[in-house]
Amino acid sequence: MKLGRLLGLLCAAAISLVLTSGAFAQDKVVKIGAIFPMTGNAASAGIHAKAAIEVALDIINNAHPELGALPLAKNAGLAGLGGAKVEVVFADNQGSPATGQNQALRLITEEKVVALTGAYQSGITLTVSAIAEKYGIPFLTGESVAANLTERGFKWFFRTTPIATDFVRVYSDFLADMKAQGMKTDNVALVHDNTEYGTSVANTIATGFKEKGFNIIDVAYASNATDVQSQVLQLKEKKPDVVLMISYTSDAILFAKTMQAQDYKPPLLLADDAGYSDPSFIKAVGKMSQGAFNRSAWSVGAPGSATALIAEMYKKKSGDDMDDTAGRQMQGFFVLVDAIDRAGSTDPAKIQAALKATDLKPEQLMMGYKGVKFDDKGQNILASAIIIQLQDGENYFAVWPKSNAEKAPMLPYKGW
């Protein structure tokens, strides 16, 4: 008994020694956890997210004066923490909310990260951020858009991306403009999966659109479908004026193929980012989806501009062109690290305070937001989006609003 207790004490002493020495060693490095789907059906998105964050790390940890007003680019490391370097510990959520939660727990308790970012799928961000909230660790998502994420009264949750309520405004204004150009837009079919992302975005859009006088046709399907023929036939029969696709990559590809096989072209196809922004979607079925509209906040910009330089770095890292999702992830990560830099500390409470005080101007951002400023719920109130179009089946061009447009919208939907 006595020996056991002595042993226990010795162990405790040893552990605390290891822990304190660990803490000293960490002073020079700021550890941030990033949880993404590195395997599973959304792995393509997760791997692109990892590349985006690695590019951001390069920009933060090395001097990049050529990137202008972008915070953290000018000098190497974090000035606010005596030039400390940022290290990201990546974890794989495997496309499962439960795995995401376990990984968050591991990152917080084992890896001792000071903040978290992720987790691509809204349904996983939902569970992962609950762990961060419990442990009092700031969690910032740059890409998950389900509206309810910021409706939970969380104190440690922040979100830079525009969300479904913003899309209602963007989409309805865009459709009103298309109507003015002679398109019919009264009947809108919402094609969405049954995940957190699909249902919550579809619900928000349905509610908002009904208030604005649109007729809504709801076409739901189970995500990772083996077949979507019956849904495409439903669309073909009901003949909506607009088809709004709220789908991840795997299903988006299946829909494009099935629409071609069933010879179905809606007059106007509008996609809600996600699968339609995945570079592998464009490579696989872009030529069958010519004229698809999509939402984005990313624009490469003029050659030599900060965004063009970032796009170049990203292409070198990932082998693919920068897309909106990777861009929003990268932007979110910059905002998080900027807050840590301004906090001048790795104390979670101080980072949380700095995040709340965030006030970034458009010229300090790589994405086309009107700025970054969080409300009480942690939502960026200055987030915004534009409409882009896959005109030639290979490249997206900004087409709306007019002030941001590179090309005029091409109508109706061409398909293949």
Place this chain on the structure above:
Amino acid sequence: MSFVLVQVIVGGLLLGAVYALFSSGLTLVWGMMNIVNFAHGDFVMLGMYVAFVVFTLFGVGPAAGAPIAMLLLATLGVVVYFALIRDIMKGPMLAQILGTFGLALLLRYSVFAWFGANFLTLPQDIVGGTLVFAGLRIEASRLLAGIVALLVTLGLHLLLTRTTLGSKMLAVAEDATAAQLMGIRPDSMQAIAWAIAAGATGLAGALIATFFYIVPTVGETLGIVAFVTVSLGGFGSVPGALIAGLLIGVIESLSGYLIGAVYQDIVVYALFVSFLWFRPQGLMGKM
């Protein structure tokens, strides 16, 4: 009956044929050899990648891709049998489950490491686009897969019921020791069974690749249906799997169209469970 409904049913039959084709290899291994092969879906995935590589390197479609996939996968089947299955068959059931599951992960992430996580596809018109019969639209690629599913089923059925080789395989499945006393080598019979099963699976993968997307985790998406198809059809019954596959395909399509796609899985699995309640041996299985 409305015209769209006919299209839905035809689509369901073609989908069902794909399920049957997908499951044929599993029926053989699971039903005959009594091994649950959790790597089955990943064998299909490998078949898909073989078809993709053959197309990328030589620019030819499934006419070359399918036989190559069949041969490569058959070889892999034999290798897997001697390297893994032969030993874990002697162990408890759990060893089989974990062994084949580990094999599944090994295959999936080897492909992942080599090809990356990007979604790939073969050109939409690689088999000849979409055929139109009196307004009915049928993808040639799916029709081809459906026809091959019928042929494979017929071939496997004849092999098992009409040939000496089939009888020997069944004898080994029934009682390996007794078969050995009759002068049959269980080892070679099992290896042949694995070669046939894996070959059929590779063939299925190469054909499915002509109309589905290709990604390392695709075996997961399609895999569950294969297990349901085999148990509904009845363990060890090759024609049973075909009928079960067609049934599931039609029920899925119809319920997806009439009730809503979110509920189609509920309908399929509710019917599946209630059916097994009355007939646990499946459609054509023996007790």
